[in-house]
Amino acid sequence: xxxxxxxxxxxxxxxxxxxxxxYFVIYTTLIIFFAYFYTAIQFNPAExxxxxxxxxxxxxxxxxxxxxxxxxxxxxxxxxxPGAMFLAGLALAPYIIIKFLDLSSNxxxxxxxxxxxxxxxxxxxxxxxxxxxxxxxxxLMRNY
Numbered sequence: 566x567x568x569x570x571x572x573x574x575x576x577x578x579x580x581x582x583x584x585x586x587x588y589f590v591i592y593t594t595l596i597i598f599f600a601y602f603y604t605a606i607q608f609n610p611a612e613x614x615x616x617x618x619x620x621x622x623x624x625x626x627x628x629x630x631x632x633x634x635x636x637x638x639x640x641x642x643x644x645x646x647p648g649a650m651f652l653a654g655l656a657l658a659p660y661i662i663i664k665f666l667d668l669s670s671n672x673x674x675x676x677x678x679x680x681x682x683x684x685x686x687x688x689x690x691x692x693x694x695x696x697x698x699x700x701x702x703x704x705l706m707r708n709y
Contacts, residue, residue, distance in 0.1 A: 574587065576588065589657060596653040597649040600645055608637075613633075614629070614637060617629065618630060618633070655683055655687060657683055
């Protein structure tokens with residue numbers, strides 16, 4: 566009975582509303598954490614500022630070097646949170662729609678969200694966009 570209670574507590578389709586709320590809060594927190602983590606790994610403000618300086622680029626109104634690095638860090642921190650919140654909203658939308666339209670109780674709607682959950686939808690859209698970019702670049706190369 567112990568595992569059943571834990572599994573029910575983390576089930577977004579639990580009949581008890583605060584179980585689903587707890588799931589949504591944990592899911593949103595993890596999405597925000599990993600958005601900041603991914604941004605920290607992918608964008609190195611010091612390297613970006615150095616490359617801008619090395620190749621003669623600059624940000625208008627910002628001095629090259631450490632000032633550029635600080636500015637890029639500030640901008641990244643400012644835009645990551647709204648992006649992460651939007652991403653969390655997209656990832657949670659199927660769960661919320663199925664939960665509040667009560668589709669989970671009739672005709673197996675709970676399994677529907679696991680088939681086309683928010684995360685899988687984001688992955689499918691990302692792969693489709695990347696495929697379109699690859700096709701476009703191949704067609705562009707064909708013209709030259």
